[in-house]
Amino acid sequence: MNRFIAFVKKEFLHIFRDYRTMLILFIMPIVQILIFGFAITTEIKDASIAILDKSKDEVTRELTQKMLSSGYFKNDAYLTNESQIEPAFNDQRVKMVVVFEPEFSQNLQKTGTAHVQLVCDASDPNLARMLSQFADGIFTSYTTSSSVSMGIQPEVRMFYNEALEGVYMSIPGIMAMILMLVSAMMTSISITREKEFGSMEVLLISPLKPLQIILGKVTPYVLMALINAVSILALGYWVFGVPVKGSIVLLLIECLLFTILALSLGILISTVAKNQMVAMFMSMFALMLPVILLSGFIFPVENMPLPLRILSNIIPPKWFIIIVKTIMLKGGGLSYVWKETLILIGFVVLFVTLSVKKFKIRLQ
Amino acid sequence: MIEFKNIHKSFEDVHAVDGVSLNIEEGELFGFIGPDGAGKTTLFRMLNSLLIPDEGEISLFGLDPVKEYKKVRQIIGYMPGKFSLYYDLSIEENLQFFATVFGTTIEANYHLIEDIYKQIEPFKNRPAGKLSGGMKQKLALSCALIHKPRLLLLDEPTTGVDAVSRREFWEMLQKLKEKGITIVVSTPYMDEAGLCDRVALMQNGKIHAVAPPSEIVAQFSDPLYSIKVENNYKSLQALRQWEHCENVYPFGETLHYLDKRNDVDGKDIEAYLSSQQLVFDHVELIQPDIEDCFIALTHKVG
Numbered sequence: 001m002n003r004f005i006a007f008v009k010k011e012f013l014h015i016f017r018d019y020r021t022m023l024i025l026f027i028m029p030i031v032q033i034l035i036f037g038f039a040i041t042t043e044i045k046d047a048s049i050a051i052l053d054k055s056k057d058e059v060t061r062e063l064t065q066k067m068l069s070s071g072y073f074k075n076d077a078y079l080t081n082e083s084q085i086e087p088a089f090n091d092q093r094v095k096m097v098v099v100f101e102p103e104f105s106q107n108l109q110k111t112g113t114a115h116v117q118l119v120c121d122a123s124d125p126n127l128a129r130m131l132s133q134f135a136d137g138i139f140t141s142y143t144t145s146s147s148v149s150m151g152i153q154p155e156v157r158m159f160y161n162e163a164l165e166g167v168y169m170s171i172p173g174i175m176a177m178i179l180m181l182v183s184a185m186m187t188s189i190s191i192t193r194e195k196e197f198g199s200m201e202v203l204l205i206s207p208l209k210p211l212q213i214i215l216g217k218v219t220p221y222v223l224m225a226l227i228n229a230v231s232i233l234a235l236g237y238w239v240f241g242v243p244v245k246g247s248i249v250l251l252l253i254e255c256l257l258f259t260i261l262a263l264s265l266g267i268l269i270s271t272v273a274k275n276q277m278v279a280m281f282m283s284m285f286a287l288m289l290p291v292i293l294l295s296g297f298i299f300p301v302e303n304m305p306l307p308l309r310i311l312s313n314i315i316p317p318k319w320f321i322i323i324v325k326t327i328m329l330k331g332g333g334l335s336y337v338w339k340e341t342l343i344l345i346g347f348v349v350l351f352v353t354l355s356v357k358k359f360k361i362r363l364q
Numbered sequence: 365m366i367e368f369k370n371i372h373k374s375f376e377d378v379h380a381v382d383g384v385s386l387n388i389e390e391g392e393l394f395g396f397i398g399p400d401g402a403g404k405t406t407l408f409r410m411l412n413s414l415l416i417p418d419e420g421e422i423s424l425f426g427l428d429p430v431k432e433y434k435k436v437r438q439i440i441g442y443m444p445g446k447f448s449l450y451y452d453l454s455i456e457e458n459l460q461f462f463a464t465v466f467g468t469t470i471e472a473n474y475h476l477i478e479d480i481y482k483q484i485e486p487f488k489n490r491p492a493g494k495l496s497g498g499m500k501q502k503l504a505l506s507c508a509l510i511h512k513p514r515l516l517l518l519d520e521p522t523t524g525v526d527a528v529s530r531r532e533f534w535e536m537l538q539k540l541k542e543k544g545i546t547i548v549v550s551t552p553y554m555d556e557a558g559l560c561d562r563v564a565l566m567q568n569g570k571i572h573a574v575a576p577p578s579e580i581v582a583q584f585s586d587p588l589y590s591i592k593v594e595n596n597y598k599s600l601q602a603l604r605q606w607e608h609c610e611n612v613y614p615f616g617e618t619l620h621y622l623d624k625r626n627d628v629d630g631k632d633i634e635a636y637l638s639s640q641q642l643v644f645d646h647v648e649l650i651q652p653d654i655e656d657c658f659i660a661l662t663h664k665v666g
Contacts, residue, residue: 006464010453017452017491198448202507205412205437206465361433363414 003208007216014190015220021186029178029228033235036174047072047131049096050088052079055104063116063142067098072134089121096120096131171236172324173297175229176317179255180291182225183262184269185283187218191270192279201363210359218263222256229255245331251324254337257344258320262287264351265316271358291317316347365390366411366515366546371420373406380406381417382569388548388562390425393541395560396550397658403569404550405445408519411548412440425514438466441513445520447500451493455484455503458492459510466511476543477506480536498529505536516540518549522556534559554655565658572661577654584652584660586610589621589633592645602640608632611663620656 015021049067053060067073076094079085088094099117101107108114118135120128194200203213229252236242244251265287273279291297294308295317301309312318319340326332326340334341366388373381381403388394396404409415411422413433422429429436449458459481463470474481480502487495492503501521508516518537522530534556537547549560557563558577565572565580573580593599596614603612603621610622621633630647637644652660 003465003467006461010450010457010461013453013457014450197451198444198446199450201414201444202442202448202462203465204414205440205442206462207434207438207467208465362416363409 004212004216007208007212008219011190011216011220015224024186025182025224025228029174029182029232030235032178033171033174033232034239046074047095047127048076048093049073049098049131050077050079050085050094051075052082052085052097052099054102055100057103057105059105059108059114060100063100063139064098066142067135067138070134070138072131085119094121095124095127096135098135171232171240171242172321172328173295175232175255175324176258176295176297176320177288177291178228178232179225179259179320180262180287180317181283182228183218183221183259184266184287185280186224187221187263187266188269188273188279188283189276191217191267192273192276195270196275204361204363210356210361214267214355214359218267221263221266222259225259225262226252226256229259242328244328246327246333250334251327254320254323254327254341254344257341257348258316261316261344261348261351264348264355267355268351268358271355271360290315294318295321297321316344319343365423365425366548367421367423368407368411369421369423371407371410371422372418373403373410373415374418375406380569381410384420384566384569384571386564386571386574388546390546391541391544393537393547393559393561394549395557395563396548396566397552397554397557397563397654398550398566399552401568402566404566405519406569407566408442408517408548408550412442412517413437438511439514441508441511441516443504443508443516443518443521445523447504449492449500449504449507452491454489454491455495456488458503459506462507463510468511470510473510473512476512476540477509479539480509481506497525498532501525501529501533502536505533509540514546516545516547518547520550520552522551522553530556554653554658557654563654565661567662573657580657581652581654584657586622586626586660587628588650588652588656589623589630589647590615590650591619591621591633591637591647592617593619593637594643594645599637599640599642599644602637602642606636611660613659615655620650620659622660 015025051064053064064075068075073096077084077088079088079097082099085097085099088097097119099119101115101117104114104116116139118132120132122128191200194203208216233244233248233251237244266283269279269282269286273282294301294304294312294315296312297317301312301318304312323337323340323344326337330336368384368386371381371384372379384403384407396402396407398404406415410417411424411429413429413436416430424436425439427436427439450461453461459470463473484495484499484502484506487499492500495503505518505521508518522533525533530553537549538559541547551557560577562574562576563580564574573583575583591599591603596619600612600614600619603609603619608624608628610624612619612621614620623633630649633647634644637647
């Protein structure tokens with residue numbers, strides 16, 4: 001046990017004495033979450049819209065007025081028919097077109113519902129979603145404030161990117177990415193560093209057991225990764241107002257599980273890689289790129305071609321992101337995520353078995 | 365006693381160790397002498413259980429490094445060729461770490477490393493990466509010794525170390541030997557061979573001779589001439605083409621020359637050099653040293 005503690009202590013010293021490691025461990029997650037977070041929650045101000053009012057009655061005029069005076073929207077053009085919508089988008093000026101159906105106010109009075117269509121330029125999906133939500137909000141507040149007890153039903157249609165899934169709320173994705181980076185890349189690099197400097201040779205002939213070496217290597221990084229997970233959640237909560245609706249304990253346990261998974265991957269990489277450079281590139285290409293591209297973090301899995309959709313199933317972060325989204329945003333408990341959790345556990349078992357098998361007590 | 369019996373080890377297409385058999389007595393200071401790539405490191409790694417021989421058996425004080433590697437690893441103090449301590453840890457932290465890992469404390473075995481460690485102790489808070497070559501080597505030796513090993517296995521400990529530190533290092537080894545520790549050391553420097561009790565001359569994975577250094581030199585019976593000339597390269601070419609030449613090679617600033625005839629005289633060589641219009645300072649008969657023996661041995665084989 002003394003041996004193990006001495007080993008862990010040594011690992012901590014390595015981490016604290018290397019400013020680059022410290023930078024990756026503590027500064028990078030914060031910078032990343034701030035960049036990603038702010039890139040998504042851009043304030044909307046004076047977005048150009050066009051109005052296609054087929055009714056031209058007092059209600060539509062009032063609604064138009066409300067929208068334009070909100071400060072979010074600025075009127076660019078009054079359209080007269082639908083064929084003008086597409087050219088308006090193509091001019092790059094207009095981001096959203098509001099279409100009121102004919103006889104809007106009569107419909108509202110007679111049947112209790114009236115239709116307004118919001119056509120958005122979803123080539124910038126974040127903006128499109130936000131514009132439609134703001135407009136939606138204005139209509140809702142109109143119905144509740146006015147004497148009309150009936151509802152206006154805005155019908156939102158996203159142009160160019162119908163699904164719009166997965167872009168919103170990047171916190172789970174960032175969490176997956178950072179935990180992966182900290183755990184897998186840092187451990188694989190730190191193990192291969194021992195190989196490169198020849199100290200592995202001395203560790204191997206010492207009475208340390210392979211398991212002690214591996215555990216000693218990963219323990220500090222488990223701790224670091226958990227600190228990171230908590231700070232990401234805190235930043236998400238305090239800076240961006242992303243709530244944790246579900247159990248925070250369950251969320252942290254899932255984070256721990258994912259960290260262990262990433263660590264076992266890191267060990268696996270280190271058993272294959274001969275030096276730090278190779279380990280870093282393997283972590284980058286084998287882990288980071290799939291995490292970013294295939295996990296649904298940036299590009300929605302649903303929109304991918306079938307082969308990539310199948311491939312995404314063997315990308316562990318995909319499952320982790322689903323779990324985090326369910327717990328954080330939907331407030332789901334273990335009963336909602338047990339399947340994904342089991343899949344993660346399966347990955348852990350697979351990688352640990354592989355890396356323990358591949359870890360050699362001798363040199364090649 | 366350490367026994368090697370007909371050891372073979374290959375890496376892909378390289379036959380790194382090719383049929384090595386020899387014995388090392390307990391308490392001996394034994395040296396493996398040979399150029400880079402002779403197979404010394406591979407042989408060491410088989411002895412300390414890091415590699416498994418393709419063929420043959422090793423017995424280390426009665427233990428088999430293949431089957432009883434755990435026991436073997438406990439009685440060996442190993443210093444790999446590359447400096448293999450932690451650059452970002454201080455002298456003291458490195459030593460403390462290896463002491464703990466090997467299940468001992470610095471205090472318990474301080475008497476063993478005292479002579480060596482005392483010299484670097486004033487810098488004990490300095491990171492190991494910022495030490496000079498000689499200090500790194502002393503630290504590495506301290507770390508290898510801290511668990512009181514029965515066998516000290518040093519793989520090219522003096523490579524990249526200045527001459528003064530090298531001499532100091534060998535003095536330390538002599539003292540350790542007096543404490544009863546068996547020391548096996550490898551080196552590419554021929555001058556260090558004379559400091560061992562016995563040496564094995566090794567090249568291309570084969571052992572050419574095993575004997576005390578003095579005996580190896582004594583076995584060298586042929587007359588050896590040192591020739592100082594003005595143009596080393598031209599003279600070398602000319603002597604190589606001479607029908608009586610057994611071997612000629614540059615040795616420092618001079619050429620060393622061996623003749624096929626046993627009764628050759630310095631005057632004959634001078635005459636030949638003059639006939640080739642080569643300017644020379646002197647030709648003299650000299651006593652061979654271990655390097656000459658090594659070259660002679662490998663020349664006969666090659």
